[in-house]
Amino acid sequence: MSVHRGPGSGDGMERVRGRAAVVVAVVLGLLAVMAACARTDSGGRISASQAAVPARIPSGAGLPGGAVDVGFAADGSGFALLAECGKKRCVQRVAVLEKGAGAWRLGTSPLPDVTGDLGITAGLVVLGPGRALITEGTWPPPERTWFTGDAGDSWREATTEPTGTTTTVPEGGVLVENCSRPDEEANGCARSRLAAVMPDTGEYRILADQPPLKGVVIPAGHIGARLYTYGLDPRSGNPALAVSEDRGKSWRTSAMPAGPKGWSMTVVTDGSVLYAAHHGQLSDEDDVKNGLLAIDRSTDGGHTWEQVWKHRKGAEPRSILGAPIAAADGSLTVHGEDGVWRSTDDGRSFSRSAGRGPQGWVTTTPLGYLWGDSFGAGRYRISADGVHWRTFDLGDGT
Template structure:
């Protein structure tokens, strides 16, 4: 569930207590030796670099855009929210009003659409989220229920919507093309302090034909809280605990979830929150998230970084948290085709040219550095104060900047 208050976003993801925040500006269409998002250095000689997708900007939207996603053909979706300030909220008695924006395949401009998401209650902010599951296909989750949350699915670019829920019905042999691997909590338990914790979880996928949830027929052989840990080309990752040792573990599938291989990153923290796996031509990186000591004053702690040269079958720890040494937090990471790894954190962007072993600050990057993740179209970076600045890249080196603003 995401909560966003006011007209500019402060987004919290419960699974990692993630706080997405703002980044610095960069030039459009970055070339070799240029600056990427938040001043992270580009390649000096990036081999076989790809030009970034040319996503059009749009201003005058009826609110600020969030939950942006792209399909492999260049089409995209975004949710739009217009949230009142405190005085407006008291007068109107409701919270945020929702619209959507669609970029059709080959289109030169975005199309504003109606979405079936109800207005939120006053003082609730934004709770809904959008997931792309193929060209012209998207699933909106309302974000108000821990179990069997309400959803709306479109397969015609937002022209019509079908209401359903996140309830898992039946199984799928594999993750369908264009769809995603998702985590599903079947039971929530209350802890002594009153907080809820997932008592039983499994992996699922969403059918791109109907938007319905299906459990993966072959679950990874993991214990504990099992959750997706990244998709890198043909590889799907999940994190949990080893059934043998009880230690943190990663499972990898090279056949869209039909079979899984488990490995244990060495010296992983048993109290960690899980892993995020990113890939480049140089190999894989797994970033271990977790709570740092209170004196570090970060919400999205980075515990360790692991590298793999054999598609996730084995891992080597290349970096570990040390007090006061950056990067101490992670809001996203980009593994670029020039071999660099950039970690976007709460105090800046930090780039490694040594396989994740050492980092240097991105030039001009002080303070929160935004967030980044991989989409079927490429790496997507966003500021997260709702200012509407996005950057997209095929190779993590050359970036195109676009704006989606009200």
């Protein structure tokens, strides 16, 4: 799993986690099970003794190739994209895990072989038990998509452009960015809007009520029925969040502390407190590709925010690979390009908790946090509370 290099990056047969995978990982999950089901202690946090048990995901070490993307539904079923690469060709496959199954199986794959130096740009959107969308190409928009509603037994080519509107993001659906004005010079997007991937068809539909933000508006988190999106405040031009508490029917703006404009934002929760990580380019750190600009904290459901950490040259964590881990024990962990950093004072200071170099990339699913190693070896860990983890392996690492 490679680190983010910005729009249009990637060379050789490098396994590129495209923007789709990043967006999808941010949008899904975010500890809905933990927040809804677990009790809290007198301080509002879930105690370690009450922490949720992580899902049991079987290993699939015999699957061919290396895992490129993995996603799960709330019932524990899931999909994985695999790439088996030689010197001149990568064969792309799909693995399927059905609810209660003790092993992964190979499903059919709509993805063509990749030759030359094009790299792997496939992404995965899990839309519920047995339902998924595969995207191919950079995001947004994908070049092609395929949908399955029968656990990977068959796929049909789906839409890449929106086909109408929707008033809400349906249960199982996913909120995604849809570029309405490309930026050709920057090989990116100058203006975007939000769309929902429909869970029963894989169609894209524009959200009828858009958040009151300007610029590039992208999803920043999904906690239960509450959706978070990142963009710029129309009046101040500062980074801002828009929050919907009814699955996208209506929005309110959540003012953020003033800070540098970044690429995106990721909102996570420990069941009580919210944290927002600002991702972006560090102007004074040339050796950092996945910069961490700031961390904000909210104790009132995102109505108000306090900036608890801000980038300073040379101060770690300078980078963040995916989402921060807001754990049930009150700690906040950041996986960066130069190691793993842990805070026990609400994100105000960090100390190293693992060795140097990238240790893994963190995303979120309906089952909780998903950690994948940074070197394509197929080692994964999953946790419903950020404290207790289970490990599983996928693919042979080739």
